[in-house]
Amino acid sequence: MSEEVKEEKKSGGGKGLIIALLVVVILLLIGIGVMAFLLLSSDKHAEDKTSDTEVHASAEHGDGGHGDEQTDGHDVGHAKEYSPKYKQFEPPAPEAPPSYFTMDKFVVNFYGDGQAKFLAVDLKFMSYYPQLVGDAGEMEHLRPILKNDIERLLRNQHYNELSKPDGPDKLRADILDVTRKVLEKHNIYPDLLEDVYMTRFVMQ
Numbered sequence: 152m153s154e155e156v157k158e159e160k161k162s163g164g165g166k167g168l169i170i171a172l173l174v175v176v177i178l179l180l181i182g183i184g185v186m187a188f189l190l191l192s193s194d195k196h197a198e199d200k201t202s203d204t205e206v207h208a209s210a211e212h213g214d215g216g217h218g219d220e221q222t223d224g225h226d227v228g229h230a231k232e233y234s235p236k237y238k239q240f241e242p243p244a245p246e247a248p249p250s251y252f253t254m255d256k257f258v259v260n261f262y263g264d265g266q267a268k269f270l271a272v273d274l275k276f277m278s279y280y281p282q283l284v285g286d287a288g289e290m291e292h293l294r295p296i297l298k299n300d301i302e303r304l305l306r307n308q309h310y311n312e313l314s315k316p317d318g319p320d321k322l323r324a325d326i327l328d329v330t331r332k333v334l335e336k337h338n339i340y341p342d343l344l345e346d347v348y349m350t351r352f353v354m355q
Contacts, residue, residue, distance in 0.1 A: 228243060228244065228245030228246065228247065228279070229243055229245075229247070229279035229345075230242030230243055230245075230279075231340070231342065231343060233340040233342070233343075234340070236338075237338055237339060237340040238289075238338050238339055238340075240280050240282045240283070240343070241282070243279045243280060243281075247279055248279075249277045249278065249279055249345070250277070250278055250279070250280070250281045250283075250284045250285055251275045251276065251277055251284060252275070252276040252278075252283075252284035252285075252288065252290045252291070253273075253274070253275050253276075254273075254274040254275075254276070254294075254297065254298065254301070255298065256271065256272075256273050256351070257270075257271065257272045257273070257274070257301065257302060257305055258270070258271045259302055259305045259306050260306065261305060261306055261307070261308045261309070261310070261354075262307070262308065262309040262310065263310045263354070264309055264310040264311045265310075266310045266311075266314070266354070267310050267354040267355050268355070269353075269354070269355055270305055270308060270313070270353070270354055271351060271352075271353040271354075271355070272305060272322075272349055272351060272352055272353075273349065273350040273351035273352075274301070274326065274347055274348070274349060274350070275347070275348045275350055276290065276330065276344060276346075276347050276348075277344075277345050277346045277347070277348065278343055278344050278345050279345065280343050283334075283339065283343050283344065284344075289334070289337070289339055290334075290344075293333055293334070293337060296333055297330060297333055300329050300330075300332075300333055301326055301329060301330070304325055304326060304329050308322065310354060313354060314354070319349060319352050322349075322352075323347055323348075323349055326347050327344070327346065327347045330344060330347065331344055
């Protein structure tokens with residue numbers, strides 16, 4: 152009788168071991184499947200994120216600078232990529248020369264600090280986009296606003312500041328800044344305007 156019990160216990164123990172092994176194998180297979188799924192999901196997510204970043208980069212500003220840009224290894228000269236929220240213009244050819252917009256002569260009373268009464272300035276604005284600075288360009292339509300804002304800036308200048316070695320350069324930077332703000336208010340990407348040059352600067 153005791154031998155039969157022992158046999159039953161032995162066979163019962165063997166079955167338990169087989170079941171335990173099967174459970175372990177199944178759990179391992181499930182674990183491997185979950186890991187493989189997670190790895191594949193993370194790769195796909197990384198690819199989606201990369202493609203989203205590329206689309207975003209092409210829709211927003213380019214490098215924001217004023218130098219040459221390259222797209223896919225092709226020289227695009229002075230063309231700029233920028234946000235679609237701004238008015239879009241046909242990009243200039245890579246070899247296109249700069250175009251200029253000339254403002255009327257400015258002669259204003261300013262803070263002469265006892266040394267001068269009038270400040271006279273002639274300005275030329277430079278861009279590679281003729282749609283902006285050409286004869287019938289955007290800045291021509293904005294001429295009255297530009298004249299008003301630049302004259303206000305000039306009237307607030309001080310002789311003692313302008314007579315410093317870097318005085319005219321600071322004024323030039325301020326004029327460019329004021330002009331770009333006007334462009335941005337009118338839905339034009341401000342960095343399309345590259346620079347401004349003072350062809351005359353007189354305090355008398």
